[in-house]
Amino acid sequence: MTEKADRDQIRRQNRSIVLQALRRDGPQARIDLGRATQLSPATVTSITSDLIQEGLIAGVEDSAQKAPQKVPMARGRPRTLLALNPTAASVVAIKISVNTIDLVLADYAGRIVARERRSFDSSNISGDAFAETLVRAAKAFCDANELSDTKLLEISIAAQGVVDSSAGTIVWSPALPARNVPVVEPLSRAIGAHCMLSNDTNMIAEALHWSKPGHYRGTFAVIFIDYGVGMGLYVDNKLFVGETGAAAEIGHTSHIPGGALCRCGRHGCLEAYLGDYAIVRMARDLPPSTPPEEIPVSARTFSDLVNAAAGGDEAVLDAFHRAGVALGYGVARLAAILSPSPIILTGAGIIAYRYMEAGLRQGLEEALVEDLRKTVQIESVDWEEDLIVHGTLAQAMRRFDFEMFNEARPGLQAGLREETI
Numbered sequence: 001m002t003e004k005a006d007r008d009q010i011r012r013q014n015r016s017i018v019l020q021a022l023r024r025d026g027p028q029a030r031i032d033l034g035r036a037t038q039l040s041p042a043t044v045t046s047i048t049s050d051l052i053q054e055g056l057i058a059g060v061e062d063s064a065q066k067a068p069q070k071v072p073m074a075r076g077r078p079r080t081l082l083a084l085n086p087t088a089a090s091v092v093a094i095k096i097s098v099n100t101i102d103l104v105l106a107d108y109a110g111r112i113v114a115r116e117r118r119s120f121d122s123s124n125i126s127g128d129a130f131a132e133t134l135v136r137a138a139k140a141f142c143d144a145n146e147l148s149d150t151k152l153l154e155i156s157i158a159a160q161g162v163v164d165s166s167a168g169t170i171v172w173s174p175a176l177p178a179r180n181v182p183v184v185e186p187l188s189r190a191i192g193a194h195c196m197l198s199n200d201t202n203m204i205a206e207a208l209h210w211s212k213p214g215h216y217r218g219t220f221a222v223i224f225i226d227y228g229v230g231m232g233l234y235v236d237n238k239l240f241v242g243e244t245g246a247a248a249e250i251g252h253t254s255h256i257p258g259g260a261l262c263r264c265g266r267h268g269c270l271e272a273y274l275g276d277y278a279i280v281r282m283a284r285d286l287p288p289s290t291p292p293e294e295i296p297v298s299a300r301t302f303s304d305l306v307n308a309a310a311g312g313d314e315a316v317l318d319a320f321h322r323a324g325v326a327l328g329y330g331v332a333r334l335a336a337i338l339s340p341s342p343i344i345l346t347g348a349g350i351i352a353y354r355y356m357e358a359g360l361r362q363g364l365e366e367a368l369v370e371d372l373r374k375t376v377q378i379e380s381v382d383w384e385e386d387l388i389v390h391g392t393l394a395q396a397m398r399r400f401d402f403e404m405f406n407e408a409r410p411g412l413q414a415g416l417r418e419e420t421i
Contacts, residue, residue, distance in 0.1 A: 016401040023110045027081035084109040089153035093392040096159040098175045103141045127178035131186045152193045156396040158200040165245025203391030205232030210394035221340040225349030229271040260288035273326035276301045282319035324356030328363020342377040
């Protein structure tokens with residue numbers, strides 16, 4: 001039994017590798033798939049034959065060979081490329097952030113085919129009211145795009161803050177005044193689709209791994225600097241989320257015990273020295289106990305701070321340096337425990353990195369011995385909001401790819417059989 005289970009596991013993994021290669025790089029011939037996946041020709045042939053039978057992929061003619069300016073390299077029929085069947089299934093990604101719910105629809109090939117943004121008032125909405133708002137938005141979006149039960153693979157949700165993936169609840173988020181807000185159960189009940197909840201920074205790590213698996217692989221970390229501070233962590237080529245999905249919350253680890261007030265309500269968190277409101281608080285020399293909700297911040301906060309720093313504002317320059325020192329201490333703890341490589345910095349705050357970098361190096365030097373500092377590799381990635389959406393879609397597709405299709409989604413399998421008869 002163990003040997004058979006191992007064979008099944010390997011086949012699942014190989015299926016997933018083939019499907020992801022087609023989704024990432026587009027139509028390919030079997031020989032090219034073998035090179036891209038490093039699977040044997042026999043394995044590629046066997047897996048793709050099964051996938052064609054299941055309706056997940058199909059053969060398409062190589063358009064490059066039909067172009068009149070191309071000179072054929074050999075006689076005979078044009079080679080057939082394999083491509084994902086975009087109509088095989090659909091995924092809806094939902095991103096929950098301050099005042100907004102973003103909904104995105106992607107087909108099975110990973111192409112975004114529809115998107116919509118809905119607004120709500122983050123300042124005073126109750127947990128029950130938010131769940132109702134979310135369900136209404138998702139139902140209307142699914143109805144508008146004529147998503148049937150047999151084609152909707154998953155609703156995959158990414159939320160700011162601390163989430164409990166196992167319970168399907170948002171434990172705490174700057175987007176909501178309420179705590180422990182259920183989102184998975186109401187959505188599943190109302191729409192009848194499989195739903196998953198994840199932290200938004202984890203989805204940034206997923207997006208980077210998806211886009212450049214050869215570089216962002218093994219053990220690496222993403223630190224998100226924006227309205228708050230979060231982290232996504234890959235360990236041994238797998239997203240690490242802990243038992244509940246709330247692991248790697250670096251922003252709410254203690255930087256200075258009993259220190260500045262954090263948005264989460266505790267004192268001394270790393271976020272309270274590195275988030276947008278924290279830098280404004282330091283730049284204006286406000287008391288560390290000033291409640292974050294009383295500090296005016298917006299989507300332009302980091303841009304305004306950077307402009308002030310570029311103009312020589314000493315208070316802002318000092319605030320950025322202090323934020324960099326705090327970041328350096330956070331990176332030092334991370335490097336000492338897990339030694340991820342690389343450590344990627346991103347988020348809206350990354351535009352200020354040049355003003356924080358010296359502080360970061362100072363913090364690293366103060367907090368980490370030289371032998372460990374030598375292994376720290378830090379990169380910055382320009383912020384793009386769609387990183388969260390792309391990671392959310394990629395995670396859902398990979399989950400589906402990895403499962404035995406006829407066991408995991410029988411409704412979808414039946415729908416494909418009807419379509420391909």
